[in-house]
Amino acid sequence: MAEEFQERTEQATPKRREDVRKKGKIAKSYEFNSAIVILVSILVLYFGGSHGYQKISNLTRFVFSNLHLIEISKDNVQKYVTFFFSFFSLNFLPFLIFLMAIGVGANIIQSGYIFTLEPLKFNFDRLNPINGIKRILFSRRSLFELGKGFLKIGVIGLTSYFVLRGVIDDVIVLMDSDVNKIFNLMSSLAFSLLLKTGMLYFLLAIFDLAFQRWEYERELRMTRQEIKEEMKELEGDPLVKLRIRRRQREIVKMRMMQNVPKADVVITNPTHIAIGLKYEPEKMNAPKVVAKGMNLIAEKIKEIAKRHGIPIVEDKPLAQALYKLVEIDEEIPPQLYKAVAKVLAYVFNLKKKNFKSVV
The missing domain is CATH 3.40.1690.10 (secretion proteins EscU)
Incomplete structure:
Protein backbone atom coordinates (compact mmCIF):
# COMPACT_ATOMS: atom_id res chain seq x y z
CA MET A 1 0.00 0.00 0.00
CA ALA A 2 2.84 2.39 0.79
CA GLU A 3 4.10 2.03 -2.77
CA GLU A 4 0.89 3.54 -4.16
CA PHE A 5 1.59 6.83 -2.39
CA GLN A 6 5.22 7.11 -3.45
CA GLU A 7 6.02 9.78 -6.02
CA ARG A 8 7.31 8.66 -9.39
CA THR A 9 10.47 10.72 -9.40
CA GLU A 10 12.95 8.29 -10.97
CA GLN A 11 13.73 7.96 -14.66
CA ALA A 12 12.53 4.75 -16.29
CA THR A 13 15.01 1.91 -16.50
CA PRO A 14 15.83 0.21 -19.83
CA LYS A 15 13.85 -2.86 -18.74
CA ARG A 16 10.72 -0.82 -18.03
CA ARG A 17 11.05 0.94 -21.39
CA GLU A 18 11.35 -2.40 -23.16
CA ASP A 19 8.37 -3.89 -21.28
CA VAL A 20 6.17 -0.88 -22.05
CA ARG A 21 7.22 -0.91 -25.70
CA LYS A 22 6.30 -4.60 -25.99
CA LYS A 23 2.79 -3.64 -24.86
CA GLY A 24 2.53 -1.18 -27.74
CA LYS A 25 2.78 1.95 -25.59
CA ILE A 26 5.01 4.43 -27.38
CA ALA A 27 5.36 8.19 -27.68
CA LYS A 28 3.52 9.01 -30.88
CA SER A 29 1.82 12.08 -32.31
CA TYR A 30 -1.01 11.45 -34.77
CA GLU A 31 -0.83 15.12 -35.72
CA PHE A 32 2.75 14.60 -36.91
CA ASN A 33 1.66 11.75 -39.20
CA SER A 34 -1.23 13.80 -40.56
CA ALA A 35 0.97 16.85 -41.16
CA ILE A 36 3.55 14.81 -43.09
CA VAL A 37 0.86 13.19 -45.25
CA ILE A 38 -0.86 16.54 -45.90
CA LEU A 39 2.36 18.31 -46.93
CA VAL A 40 3.41 15.45 -49.21
CA SER A 41 -0.07 15.35 -50.75
CA ILE A 42 0.04 19.08 -51.45
CA LEU A 43 3.45 18.82 -53.12
CA VAL A 44 2.40 15.80 -55.19
CA LEU A 45 -0.76 17.57 -56.32
CA TYR A 46 1.24 20.68 -57.20
CA PHE A 47 3.82 18.88 -59.32
CA GLY A 48 1.64 16.05 -60.64
CA GLY A 49 -1.83 17.53 -60.44
CA SER A 50 -1.79 18.73 -64.04
CA HIS A 51 -1.39 15.12 -65.18
CA GLY A 52 -4.40 14.00 -63.14
CA TYR A 53 -6.39 17.01 -64.29
CA GLN A 54 -5.63 16.20 -67.92
CA LYS A 55 -6.77 12.59 -67.44
CA ILE A 56 -10.06 13.60 -65.83
CA SER A 57 -10.57 16.34 -68.43
CA ASN A 58 -10.13 13.88 -71.27
CA LEU A 59 -12.52 11.42 -69.64
CA THR A 60 -15.13 14.11 -69.05
CA ARG A 61 -14.82 15.36 -72.61
CA PHE A 62 -15.18 11.84 -73.95
CA VAL A 63 -18.26 11.11 -71.81
CA PHE A 64 -20.09 14.32 -72.74
CA SER A 65 -19.16 13.97 -76.40
CA ASN A 66 -20.65 10.49 -76.54
CA LEU A 67 -23.71 10.88 -74.34
CA HIS A 68 -25.97 10.09 -77.28
CA LEU A 69 -24.21 6.74 -77.66
CA ILE A 70 -24.38 5.71 -74.00
CA GLU A 71 -27.28 3.48 -73.03
CA ILE A 72 -27.96 2.57 -69.41
CA SER A 73 -29.36 -0.94 -69.14
CA LYS A 74 -28.94 -4.06 -67.09
CA ASP A 75 -26.55 -5.47 -69.67
CA ASN A 76 -24.01 -2.62 -69.81
CA VAL A 77 -24.09 -1.08 -66.29
CA GLN A 78 -21.46 -3.52 -65.08
CA LYS A 79 -19.30 -2.66 -68.08
CA TYR A 80 -19.42 1.08 -67.28
CA VAL A 81 -18.75 0.52 -63.59
CA THR A 82 -15.76 -1.68 -64.40
CA PHE A 83 -14.43 0.92 -66.82
CA PHE A 84 -14.61 3.80 -64.31
CA PHE A 85 -13.19 1.66 -61.51
CA SER A 86 -10.25 0.62 -63.70
CA PHE A 87 -9.67 4.21 -64.80
CA PHE A 88 -9.46 5.60 -61.25
CA SER A 89 -7.47 2.61 -59.99
CA LEU A 90 -4.79 2.93 -62.66
CA ASN A 91 -4.47 6.70 -62.32
CA PHE A 92 -4.99 7.38 -58.61
CA LEU A 93 -4.37 4.12 -56.73
CA PRO A 94 -0.54 4.53 -56.94
CA PHE A 95 -0.95 7.97 -55.36
CA LEU A 96 -2.99 6.54 -52.49
CA ILE A 97 -0.47 3.72 -51.95
CA PHE A 98 2.32 6.28 -51.91
CA LEU A 99 0.51 8.30 -49.23
CA MET A 100 -0.02 5.14 -47.18
CA ALA A 101 3.72 4.45 -47.38
CA ILE A 102 4.43 8.02 -46.25
CA GLY A 103 2.11 7.54 -43.28
CA VAL A 104 3.85 4.29 -42.30
CA GLY A 105 7.23 5.98 -42.72
CA ALA A 106 6.18 8.85 -40.44
CA ASN A 107 5.23 6.30 -37.78
CA ILE A 108 8.59 4.55 -38.07
CA ILE A 109 10.43 7.88 -37.85
CA GLN A 110 8.71 8.59 -34.54
CA SER A 111 9.06 5.29 -32.74
CA GLY A 112 10.88 2.77 -34.92
CA TYR A 113 9.40 -0.51 -36.14
CA ILE A 114 7.20 -2.28 -33.62
CA PHE A 115 4.65 -5.06 -34.05
CA THR A 116 2.52 -6.24 -31.14
CA LEU A 117 -1.01 -7.51 -30.62
CA GLU A 118 -1.06 -6.45 -26.97
CA PRO A 119 -3.33 -3.39 -27.53
CA LEU A 120 -5.97 -5.69 -29.08
CA LYS A 121 -6.34 -7.78 -25.94
CA PHE A 122 -9.55 -7.39 -23.98
CA ASN A 123 -9.23 -5.11 -20.96
CA PHE A 124 -12.22 -4.73 -18.63
CA ASP A 125 -10.93 -1.38 -17.35
CA ARG A 126 -11.62 0.13 -20.77
CA LEU A 127 -15.32 -0.65 -20.30
CA ASN A 128 -15.45 1.05 -16.91
CA PRO A 129 -17.42 4.31 -17.45
CA ILE A 130 -15.90 5.96 -14.37
CA ASN A 131 -12.37 5.49 -15.69
CA GLY A 132 -13.49 6.77 -19.08
CA ILE A 133 -15.01 9.93 -17.59
CA LYS A 134 -11.82 10.55 -15.61
CA ARG A 135 -9.71 10.23 -18.74
CA ILE A 136 -11.97 12.58 -20.70
CA LEU A 137 -12.66 15.29 -18.11
CA PHE A 138 -9.80 15.31 -15.63
CA SER A 139 -6.64 14.19 -17.43
CA ARG A 140 -3.88 16.49 -18.64
CA ARG A 141 -3.91 14.79 -22.01
CA SER A 142 -7.63 15.46 -22.62
CA LEU A 143 -7.20 19.14 -21.77
CA PHE A 144 -4.25 19.34 -24.12
CA GLU A 145 -6.23 17.65 -26.91
CA LEU A 146 -9.09 20.12 -26.36
CA GLY A 147 -6.73 23.08 -26.57
CA LYS A 148 -5.07 21.59 -29.62
CA GLY A 149 -8.44 21.23 -31.34
CA PHE A 150 -9.26 24.91 -30.81
CA LEU A 151 -5.77 25.84 -31.98
CA LYS A 152 -6.18 23.85 -35.21
CA ILE A 153 -9.49 25.57 -35.92
CA GLY A 154 -7.85 28.94 -35.25
CA VAL A 155 -4.87 28.15 -37.49
CA ILE A 156 -7.04 27.06 -40.41
CA GLY A 157 -9.47 29.94 -39.95
CA LEU A 158 -6.86 32.69 -39.68
CA THR A 159 -4.78 31.32 -42.54
CA SER A 160 -7.84 31.14 -44.80
CA TYR A 161 -8.83 34.67 -43.83
CA PHE A 162 -5.45 36.26 -44.60
CA VAL A 163 -4.98 34.34 -47.85
CA LEU A 164 -8.47 35.15 -49.14
CA ARG A 165 -8.25 38.78 -48.02
CA GLY A 166 -5.17 39.25 -50.19
CA VAL A 167 -6.87 38.01 -53.37
CA ILE A 168 -10.47 39.18 -52.86
CA ASP A 169 -10.12 41.85 -55.53
CA ASP A 170 -8.83 39.31 -58.08
CA VAL A 171 -11.74 36.97 -57.31
CA ILE A 172 -14.29 39.70 -57.97
CA VAL A 173 -12.75 40.41 -61.39
CA LEU A 174 -13.15 36.72 -62.32
CA MET A 175 -16.85 37.34 -62.97
CA ASP A 176 -15.96 38.55 -66.45
CA SER A 177 -13.14 36.04 -67.14
CA ASP A 178 -13.12 32.83 -69.11
CA VAL A 179 -13.14 29.36 -67.59
CA ASN A 180 -9.39 28.73 -67.99
CA LYS A 181 -8.45 31.92 -66.17
CA ILE A 182 -10.91 31.17 -63.38
CA PHE A 183 -9.56 27.67 -63.02
CA ASN A 184 -5.91 28.80 -62.99
CA LEU A 185 -6.53 31.47 -60.35
CA MET A 186 -8.61 29.20 -58.17
CA SER A 187 -5.97 26.45 -58.43
CA SER A 188 -3.22 28.88 -57.44
CA LEU A 189 -5.33 30.19 -54.58
CA ALA A 190 -6.14 26.69 -53.35
CA PHE A 191 -2.49 25.62 -53.47
CA SER A 192 -1.36 28.74 -51.58
CA LEU A 193 -4.03 28.20 -48.94
CA LEU A 194 -3.26 24.49 -48.57
CA LEU A 195 0.51 25.00 -48.44
CA LYS A 196 0.41 27.73 -45.79
CA THR A 197 -2.13 25.82 -43.73
CA GLY A 198 -0.07 22.65 -44.06
CA MET A 199 3.13 24.38 -42.93
CA LEU A 200 1.44 25.90 -39.87
CA TYR A 201 -0.15 22.55 -39.13
CA PHE A 202 3.29 20.94 -39.33
CA LEU A 203 4.64 23.40 -36.73
CA LEU A 204 1.68 22.50 -34.53
CA ALA A 205 2.49 18.81 -35.06
CA ILE A 206 6.11 19.36 -33.95
CA PHE A 207 4.83 20.96 -30.75
CA ASP A 208 2.40 18.07 -30.27
CA LEU A 209 5.19 15.50 -30.79
CA ALA A 210 7.31 17.24 -28.13
CA PHE A 211 4.38 17.18 -25.70
CA GLN A 212 3.61 13.52 -26.39
CA ARG A 213 7.20 12.54 -25.69
CA TRP A 214 7.29 14.64 -22.52
CA GLU A 215 4.04 13.08 -21.33
CA TYR A 216 5.31 9.61 -22.26
CA GLU A 217 8.49 10.09 -20.23
CA ARG A 218 6.44 11.37 -17.32
CA GLU A 219 4.16 8.32 -17.37
CA LEU A 220 7.19 6.01 -17.52
CA ARG A 221 8.67 7.36 -14.29
CA MET A 222 9.12 4.87 -11.48
CA THR A 223 9.15 4.97 -7.73
CA ARG A 224 12.32 4.04 -5.86
CA GLN A 225 10.59 0.92 -4.59
CA GLU A 226 9.82 -0.20 -8.15
CA ILE A 227 13.48 0.25 -9.10
CA LYS A 228 14.60 -1.78 -6.08
CA GLU A 229 12.18 -4.60 -6.95
CA GLU A 230 13.33 -4.57 -10.57
CA MET A 231 16.98 -4.79 -9.50
CA LYS A 232 16.16 -7.75 -7.25
CA GLU A 233 14.37 -9.44 -10.13
CA LEU A 234 17.29 -8.87 -12.49
CA GLU A 235 19.89 -10.02 -9.98
CA GLY A 236 17.89 -13.19 -9.45
CA ASP A 237 18.27 -14.13 -13.10
CA PRO A 238 21.10 -16.72 -13.43
CA LEU A 239 22.07 -15.40 -16.85
CA VAL A 240 22.34 -11.85 -15.51
CA LYS A 241 24.40 -13.07 -12.56
CA LEU A 242 26.68 -14.96 -14.93
CA ARG A 243 27.18 -11.86 -17.11
CA ILE A 244 27.88 -9.73 -14.03
CA ARG A 245 30.47 -12.20 -12.72
CA ARG A 246 32.09 -12.49 -16.15
CA ARG A 247 32.31 -8.70 -16.40
CA GLN A 248 33.73 -8.45 -12.90
CA ARG A 249 36.41 -11.00 -13.75
CA GLU A 250 37.31 -9.06 -16.88
CA ILE A 251 37.65 -5.84 -14.88
CA VAL A 252 39.78 -7.56 -12.21
CA LYS A 253 41.95 -9.15 -14.89
CA MET A 254 42.44 -5.83 -16.67
CA ARG A 255 43.37 -4.04 -13.45
CA MET A 256 45.66 -6.90 -12.47
CA MET A 257 47.56 -6.74 -15.77
CA GLN A 258 48.01 -3.00 -15.28
Whole structure:
Protein backbone atom coordinates (compact mmCIF):
# COMPACT_ATOMS: atom_id res chain seq x y z
CA MET A 1 0.00 0.00 0.00
CA ALA A 2 2.84 2.39 0.79
CA GLU A 3 4.10 2.03 -2.77
CA GLU A 4 0.89 3.54 -4.16
CA PHE A 5 1.59 6.83 -2.39
CA GLN A 6 5.22 7.11 -3.45
CA GLU A 7 6.02 9.78 -6.02
CA ARG A 8 7.31 8.66 -9.39
CA THR A 9 10.47 10.72 -9.40
CA GLU A 10 12.95 8.29 -10.97
CA GLN A 11 13.73 7.96 -14.66
CA ALA A 12 12.53 4.75 -16.29
CA THR A 13 15.01 1.91 -16.50
CA PRO A 14 15.83 0.21 -19.83
CA LYS A 15 13.85 -2.86 -18.74
CA ARG A 16 10.72 -0.82 -18.03
CA ARG A 17 11.05 0.94 -21.39
CA GLU A 18 11.35 -2.40 -23.16
CA ASP A 19 8.37 -3.89 -21.28
CA VAL A 20 6.17 -0.88 -22.05
CA ARG A 21 7.22 -0.91 -25.70
CA LYS A 22 6.30 -4.60 -25.99
CA LYS A 23 2.79 -3.64 -24.86
CA GLY A 24 2.53 -1.18 -27.74
CA LYS A 25 2.78 1.95 -25.59
CA ILE A 26 5.01 4.43 -27.38
CA ALA A 27 5.36 8.19 -27.68
CA LYS A 28 3.52 9.01 -30.88
CA SER A 29 1.82 12.08 -32.31
CA TYR A 30 -1.01 11.45 -34.77
CA GLU A 31 -0.83 15.12 -35.72
CA PHE A 32 2.75 14.60 -36.91
CA ASN A 33 1.66 11.75 -39.20
CA SER A 34 -1.23 13.80 -40.56
CA ALA A 35 0.97 16.85 -41.16
CA ILE A 36 3.55 14.81 -43.09
CA VAL A 37 0.86 13.19 -45.25
CA ILE A 38 -0.86 16.54 -45.90
CA LEU A 39 2.36 18.31 -46.93
CA VAL A 40 3.41 15.45 -49.21
CA SER A 41 -0.07 15.35 -50.75
CA ILE A 42 0.04 19.08 -51.45
CA LEU A 43 3.45 18.82 -53.12
CA VAL A 44 2.40 15.80 -55.19
CA LEU A 45 -0.76 17.57 -56.32
CA TYR A 46 1.24 20.68 -57.20
CA PHE A 47 3.82 18.88 -59.32
CA GLY A 48 1.64 16.05 -60.64
CA GLY A 49 -1.83 17.53 -60.44
CA SER A 50 -1.79 18.73 -64.04
CA HIS A 51 -1.39 15.12 -65.18
CA GLY A 52 -4.40 14.00 -63.14
CA TYR A 53 -6.39 17.01 -64.29
CA GLN A 54 -5.63 16.20 -67.92
CA LYS A 55 -6.77 12.59 -67.44
CA ILE A 56 -10.06 13.60 -65.83
CA SER A 57 -10.57 16.34 -68.43
CA ASN A 58 -10.13 13.88 -71.27
CA LEU A 59 -12.52 11.42 -69.64
CA THR A 60 -15.13 14.11 -69.05
CA ARG A 61 -14.82 15.36 -72.61
CA PHE A 62 -15.18 11.84 -73.95
CA VAL A 63 -18.26 11.11 -71.81
CA PHE A 64 -20.09 14.32 -72.74
CA SER A 65 -19.16 13.97 -76.40
CA ASN A 66 -20.65 10.49 -76.54
CA LEU A 67 -23.71 10.88 -74.34
CA HIS A 68 -25.97 10.09 -77.28
CA LEU A 69 -24.21 6.74 -77.66
CA ILE A 70 -24.38 5.71 -74.00
CA GLU A 71 -27.28 3.48 -73.03
CA ILE A 72 -27.96 2.57 -69.41
CA SER A 73 -29.36 -0.94 -69.14
CA LYS A 74 -28.94 -4.06 -67.09
CA ASP A 75 -26.55 -5.47 -69.67
CA ASN A 76 -24.01 -2.62 -69.81
CA VAL A 77 -24.09 -1.08 -66.29
CA GLN A 78 -21.46 -3.52 -65.08
CA LYS A 79 -19.30 -2.66 -68.08
CA TYR A 80 -19.42 1.08 -67.28
CA VAL A 81 -18.75 0.52 -63.59
CA THR A 82 -15.76 -1.68 -64.40
CA PHE A 83 -14.43 0.92 -66.82
CA PHE A 84 -14.61 3.80 -64.31
CA PHE A 85 -13.19 1.66 -61.51
CA SER A 86 -10.25 0.62 -63.70
CA PHE A 87 -9.67 4.21 -64.80
CA PHE A 88 -9.46 5.60 -61.25
CA SER A 89 -7.47 2.61 -59.99
CA LEU A 90 -4.79 2.93 -62.66
CA ASN A 91 -4.47 6.70 -62.32
CA PHE A 92 -4.99 7.38 -58.61
CA LEU A 93 -4.37 4.12 -56.73
CA PRO A 94 -0.54 4.53 -56.94
CA PHE A 95 -0.95 7.97 -55.36
CA LEU A 96 -2.99 6.54 -52.49
CA ILE A 97 -0.47 3.72 -51.95
CA PHE A 98 2.32 6.28 -51.91
CA LEU A 99 0.51 8.30 -49.23
CA MET A 100 -0.02 5.14 -47.18
CA ALA A 101 3.72 4.45 -47.38
CA ILE A 102 4.43 8.02 -46.25
CA GLY A 103 2.11 7.54 -43.28
CA VAL A 104 3.85 4.29 -42.30
CA GLY A 105 7.23 5.98 -42.72
CA ALA A 106 6.18 8.85 -40.44
CA ASN A 107 5.23 6.30 -37.78
CA ILE A 108 8.59 4.55 -38.07
CA ILE A 109 10.43 7.88 -37.85
CA GLN A 110 8.71 8.59 -34.54
CA SER A 111 9.06 5.29 -32.74
CA GLY A 112 10.88 2.77 -34.92
CA TYR A 113 9.40 -0.51 -36.14
CA ILE A 114 7.20 -2.28 -33.62
CA PHE A 115 4.65 -5.06 -34.05
CA THR A 116 2.52 -6.24 -31.14
CA LEU A 117 -1.01 -7.51 -30.62
CA GLU A 118 -1.06 -6.45 -26.97
CA PRO A 119 -3.33 -3.39 -27.53
CA LEU A 120 -5.97 -5.69 -29.08
CA LYS A 121 -6.34 -7.78 -25.94
CA PHE A 122 -9.55 -7.39 -23.98
CA ASN A 123 -9.23 -5.11 -20.96
CA PHE A 124 -12.22 -4.73 -18.63
CA ASP A 125 -10.93 -1.38 -17.35
CA ARG A 126 -11.62 0.13 -20.77
CA LEU A 127 -15.32 -0.65 -20.30
CA ASN A 128 -15.45 1.05 -16.91
CA PRO A 129 -17.42 4.31 -17.45
CA ILE A 130 -15.90 5.96 -14.37
CA ASN A 131 -12.37 5.49 -15.69
CA GLY A 132 -13.49 6.77 -19.08
CA ILE A 133 -15.01 9.93 -17.59
CA LYS A 134 -11.82 10.55 -15.61
CA ARG A 135 -9.71 10.23 -18.74
CA ILE A 136 -11.97 12.58 -20.70
CA LEU A 137 -12.66 15.29 -18.11
CA PHE A 138 -9.80 15.31 -15.63
CA SER A 139 -6.64 14.19 -17.43
CA ARG A 140 -3.88 16.49 -18.64
CA ARG A 141 -3.91 14.79 -22.01
CA SER A 142 -7.63 15.46 -22.62
CA LEU A 143 -7.20 19.14 -21.77
CA PHE A 144 -4.25 19.34 -24.12
CA GLU A 145 -6.23 17.65 -26.91
CA LEU A 146 -9.09 20.12 -26.36
CA GLY A 147 -6.73 23.08 -26.57
CA LYS A 148 -5.07 21.59 -29.62
CA GLY A 149 -8.44 21.23 -31.34
CA PHE A 150 -9.26 24.91 -30.81
CA LEU A 151 -5.77 25.84 -31.98
CA LYS A 152 -6.18 23.85 -35.21
CA ILE A 153 -9.49 25.57 -35.92
CA GLY A 154 -7.85 28.94 -35.25
CA VAL A 155 -4.87 28.15 -37.49
CA ILE A 156 -7.04 27.06 -40.41
CA GLY A 157 -9.47 29.94 -39.95
CA LEU A 158 -6.86 32.69 -39.68
CA THR A 159 -4.78 31.32 -42.54
CA SER A 160 -7.84 31.14 -44.80
CA TYR A 161 -8.83 34.67 -43.83
CA PHE A 162 -5.45 36.26 -44.60
CA VAL A 163 -4.98 34.34 -47.85
CA LEU A 164 -8.47 35.15 -49.14
CA ARG A 165 -8.25 38.78 -48.02
CA GLY A 166 -5.17 39.25 -50.19
CA VAL A 167 -6.87 38.01 -53.37
CA ILE A 168 -10.47 39.18 -52.86
CA ASP A 169 -10.12 41.85 -55.53
CA ASP A 170 -8.83 39.31 -58.08
CA VAL A 171 -11.74 36.97 -57.31
CA ILE A 172 -14.29 39.70 -57.97
CA VAL A 173 -12.75 40.41 -61.39
CA LEU A 174 -13.15 36.72 -62.32
CA MET A 175 -16.85 37.34 -62.97
CA ASP A 176 -15.96 38.55 -66.45
CA SER A 177 -13.14 36.04 -67.14
CA ASP A 178 -13.12 32.83 -69.11
CA VAL A 179 -13.14 29.36 -67.59
CA ASN A 180 -9.39 28.73 -67.99
CA LYS A 181 -8.45 31.92 -66.17
CA ILE A 182 -10.91 31.17 -63.38
CA PHE A 183 -9.56 27.67 -63.02
CA ASN A 184 -5.91 28.80 -62.99
CA LEU A 185 -6.53 31.47 -60.35
CA MET A 186 -8.61 29.20 -58.17
CA SER A 187 -5.97 26.45 -58.43
CA SER A 188 -3.22 28.88 -57.44
CA LEU A 189 -5.33 30.19 -54.58
CA ALA A 190 -6.14 26.69 -53.35
CA PHE A 191 -2.49 25.62 -53.47
CA SER A 192 -1.36 28.74 -51.58
CA LEU A 193 -4.03 28.20 -48.94
CA LEU A 194 -3.26 24.49 -48.57
CA LEU A 195 0.51 25.00 -48.44
CA LYS A 196 0.41 27.73 -45.79
CA THR A 197 -2.13 25.82 -43.73
CA GLY A 198 -0.07 22.65 -44.06
CA MET A 199 3.13 24.38 -42.93
CA LEU A 200 1.44 25.90 -39.87
CA TYR A 201 -0.15 22.55 -39.13
CA PHE A 202 3.29 20.94 -39.33
CA LEU A 203 4.64 23.40 -36.73
CA LEU A 204 1.68 22.50 -34.53
CA ALA A 205 2.49 18.81 -35.06
CA ILE A 206 6.11 19.36 -33.95
CA PHE A 207 4.83 20.96 -30.75
CA ASP A 208 2.40 18.07 -30.27
CA LEU A 209 5.19 15.50 -30.79
CA ALA A 210 7.31 17.24 -28.13
CA PHE A 211 4.38 17.18 -25.70
CA GLN A 212 3.61 13.52 -26.39
CA ARG A 213 7.20 12.54 -25.69
CA TRP A 214 7.29 14.64 -22.52
CA GLU A 215 4.04 13.08 -21.33
CA TYR A 216 5.31 9.61 -22.26
CA GLU A 217 8.49 10.09 -20.23
CA ARG A 218 6.44 11.37 -17.32
CA GLU A 219 4.16 8.32 -17.37
CA LEU A 220 7.19 6.01 -17.52
CA ARG A 221 8.67 7.36 -14.29
CA MET A 222 9.12 4.87 -11.48
CA THR A 223 9.15 4.97 -7.73
CA ARG A 224 12.32 4.04 -5.86
CA GLN A 225 10.59 0.92 -4.59
CA GLU A 226 9.82 -0.20 -8.15
CA ILE A 227 13.48 0.25 -9.10
CA LYS A 228 14.60 -1.78 -6.08
CA GLU A 229 12.18 -4.60 -6.95
CA GLU A 230 13.33 -4.57 -10.57
CA MET A 231 16.98 -4.79 -9.50
CA LYS A 232 16.16 -7.75 -7.25
CA GLU A 233 14.37 -9.44 -10.13
CA LEU A 234 17.29 -8.87 -12.49
CA GLU A 235 19.89 -10.02 -9.98
CA GLY A 236 17.89 -13.19 -9.45
CA ASP A 237 18.27 -14.13 -13.10
CA PRO A 238 21.10 -16.72 -13.43
CA LEU A 239 22.07 -15.40 -16.85
CA VAL A 240 22.34 -11.85 -15.51
CA LYS A 241 24.40 -13.07 -12.56
CA LEU A 242 26.68 -14.96 -14.93
CA ARG A 243 27.18 -11.86 -17.11
CA ILE A 244 27.88 -9.73 -14.03
CA ARG A 245 30.47 -12.20 -12.72
CA ARG A 246 32.09 -12.49 -16.15
CA ARG A 247 32.31 -8.70 -16.40
CA GLN A 248 33.73 -8.45 -12.90
CA ARG A 249 36.41 -11.00 -13.75
CA GLU A 250 37.31 -9.06 -16.88
CA ILE A 251 37.65 -5.84 -14.88
CA VAL A 252 39.78 -7.56 -12.21
CA LYS A 253 41.95 -9.15 -14.89
CA MET A 254 42.44 -5.83 -16.67
CA ARG A 255 43.37 -4.04 -13.45
CA MET A 256 45.66 -6.90 -12.47
CA MET A 257 47.56 -6.74 -15.77
CA GLN A 258 48.01 -3.00 -15.28
CA ASN A 259 49.60 -3.73 -11.88
CA VAL A 260 52.16 -6.26 -13.17
CA PRO A 261 54.71 -3.54 -14.14
CA LYS A 262 54.56 -2.32 -10.54
CA ALA A 263 55.69 -5.70 -9.11
CA ASP A 264 59.16 -6.23 -7.66
CA VAL A 265 59.30 -9.90 -8.62
CA VAL A 266 57.26 -12.59 -10.38
CA ILE A 267 57.37 -16.06 -8.80
CA THR A 268 56.53 -18.97 -11.16
CA ASN A 269 55.71 -22.68 -11.03
CA PRO A 270 57.42 -22.33 -13.70
CA THR A 271 54.79 -22.73 -16.48
CA HIS A 272 51.40 -23.14 -14.81
CA ILE A 273 51.42 -20.40 -12.16
CA ALA A 274 52.76 -16.83 -11.97
CA ILE A 275 52.53 -14.57 -8.90
CA GLY A 276 53.48 -10.88 -8.92
CA LEU A 277 54.74 -9.50 -5.57
CA LYS A 278 55.36 -5.94 -4.48
CA TYR A 279 56.87 -4.71 -1.24
CA GLU A 280 57.23 -1.13 -0.01
CA PRO A 281 58.56 -1.22 3.60
CA GLU A 282 57.43 2.34 4.31
CA LYS A 283 53.80 1.67 3.32
CA MET A 284 53.21 -2.08 3.79
CA ASN A 285 53.37 -4.42 6.75
CA ALA A 286 54.16 -7.34 4.44
CA PRO A 287 54.62 -7.99 0.70
CA LYS A 288 51.41 -7.82 -1.34
CA VAL A 289 50.20 -9.93 -4.25
CA VAL A 290 49.47 -7.56 -7.16
CA ALA A 291 48.85 -10.21 -9.84
CA LYS A 292 48.31 -13.94 -10.09
CA GLY A 293 47.11 -16.43 -12.64
CA MET A 294 47.34 -19.87 -14.18
CA ASN A 295 48.15 -21.14 -17.66
CA LEU A 296 47.42 -18.41 -20.26
CA ILE A 297 47.11 -15.68 -17.65
CA ALA A 298 50.41 -16.81 -16.10
CA GLU A 299 52.06 -16.61 -19.52
CA LYS A 300 50.69 -13.10 -20.00
CA ILE A 301 51.99 -12.02 -16.58
CA LYS A 302 55.48 -13.35 -17.39
CA GLU A 303 55.38 -11.66 -20.81
CA ILE A 304 54.58 -8.27 -19.25
CA ALA A 305 57.25 -8.83 -16.57
CA LYS A 306 59.92 -9.54 -19.20
CA ARG A 307 58.88 -6.48 -21.19
CA HIS A 308 59.33 -4.24 -18.12
CA GLY A 309 62.50 -5.90 -16.83
CA ILE A 310 60.91 -7.42 -13.71
CA PRO A 311 62.86 -10.41 -12.28
CA ILE A 312 61.19 -13.82 -12.68
CA VAL A 313 62.07 -16.38 -10.00
CA GLU A 314 61.13 -20.07 -10.22
CA ASP A 315 59.94 -21.49 -6.88
CA LYS A 316 57.27 -24.17 -7.25
CA PRO A 317 56.23 -24.65 -3.58
CA LEU A 318 56.10 -20.92 -2.90
CA ALA A 319 54.17 -20.20 -6.12
CA GLN A 320 51.58 -22.86 -5.31
CA ALA A 321 51.21 -21.66 -1.71
CA LEU A 322 50.79 -18.03 -2.74
CA TYR A 323 48.20 -18.95 -5.39
CA LYS A 324 46.12 -20.97 -2.90
CA LEU A 325 46.39 -18.74 0.17
CA VAL A 326 46.55 -15.14 -1.05
CA GLU A 327 44.12 -13.16 -3.21
CA ILE A 328 45.00 -10.15 -5.34
CA ASP A 329 45.76 -6.94 -3.35
CA GLU A 330 46.16 -9.00 -0.14
CA GLU A 331 49.32 -9.18 1.98
CA ILE A 332 50.98 -12.56 2.34
CA PRO A 333 50.30 -14.58 5.56
CA PRO A 334 52.96 -14.86 8.29
CA GLN A 335 53.78 -18.51 7.43
CA LEU A 336 55.15 -17.35 4.07
CA TYR A 337 57.25 -14.45 5.38
CA LYS A 338 60.51 -16.42 5.48
CA ALA A 339 60.20 -17.91 1.99
CA VAL A 340 59.16 -14.61 0.41
CA ALA A 341 61.90 -12.72 2.29
CA LYS A 342 64.56 -14.95 0.72
CA VAL A 343 63.19 -14.25 -2.75
CA LEU A 344 62.98 -10.51 -2.18
CA ALA A 345 66.47 -10.40 -0.70
CA TYR A 346 67.78 -12.16 -3.78
CA VAL A 347 65.91 -9.73 -6.08
CA PHE A 348 67.04 -6.60 -4.21
CA ASN A 349 70.66 -7.80 -4.22
CA LEU A 350 70.35 -8.52 -7.93
CA LYS A 351 69.05 -5.00 -8.56
CA LYS A 352 71.97 -3.49 -6.55
CA LYS A 353 74.51 -5.44 -8.57
CA ASN A 354 72.88 -4.38 -11.83
CA PHE A 355 72.86 -0.78 -10.63
CA LYS A 356 76.57 -0.88 -9.68
CA SER A 357 77.52 -2.45 -12.98
CA VAL A 358 75.67 0.29 -14.85
CA VAL A 359 77.31 3.01 -12.76
